[in-house]
Amino acid sequence: MDNTYIAYTFTISPKEPASEILIAELGEAGFESFVETDTGFIAYIRKEDHSDSILDAIYILNNKSFTINYNVEEIEQVNWNSEWEKNFEPIQVDETVSIRAPFHQKTNLPYEIIIEPKMSFGTGHHETTYMMVQHLMNLE
Structure with a gap:
């Protein structure tokens, strides 16, 4: 099993209620965990569950009421112990x-x-x- 994750860092304006909606949609798409930031959140998905088209079905990204930007990076799993x-x-x-x-x-x-x-x-x-x-x- 590959322990590599893909992290999406989302910047959202206005942050609420867009963050809650986006987290719900990303959870349905296979994202496993979310860390809130001052301007949005970071969403994590296993590399093996990721595809380049994973955000295509995320409806809120096309909603003109919100400005949602993101960047993507690959993260190697770290043995914190x-x-x-x-x-x-x-x-x-x-x-x-x-x-x-x-x-x-x-x-x-x-x-x-x-x-x-x-x-x-x-x-x-x-x-x-x-x-x-x-x-x-x-x-x-």
Whole structure:
């Protein structure tokens, strides 16, 4: 399955009610998701579901009551989890505990927690995790 999407960025005037009507028509045509912008919205459709004539049946585009402009671009799917993992930074709690991923350099702190980052609880970046580590260090 190809994870490539086609994004249509629509600029609409007046924005309402044209945006709602256009989103409904595009949804019927196979567009999967929509992101509102200040001047309209961006509509996404899988490349495999797209055709050059996909907008031919969109009636509101021919309505003289609205000015609707758009541009089209191809977007490669991004693995956001992988991107997040690349930017995961180790943290240090009270000069005592280091929370890091296996690919980070070892520290000289008394304790280390090594976590394989997968955007899950436990990386230490959430305030609750940080406070719990502080609390654990105060237990006997």
